[in-house]
Amino acid sequence: MVRREKCPSCGALCEYDDRSVWEGNREREEFKCPECGYVLDVVFTDQLPHVRVIEKGTKKQNKESVGNE
């Protein structure tokens, strides 16, 4: 099933498929936001976690302004 999730960290709209093709051989896979690396979901699946960004987030990551006054 294809799910759409909005990343709570950066606001990007992400789409991923959490269905499993094969029975057995499943592992817990982390579906991470490609924009910021936030773990959107942990799914028990045999697929490789592939997350697609549909819409880029509007929230900015203030990586460079840390310590700025």
Ligand SMILES: [Zn+2]
């Ligand atoms: Zn994100």
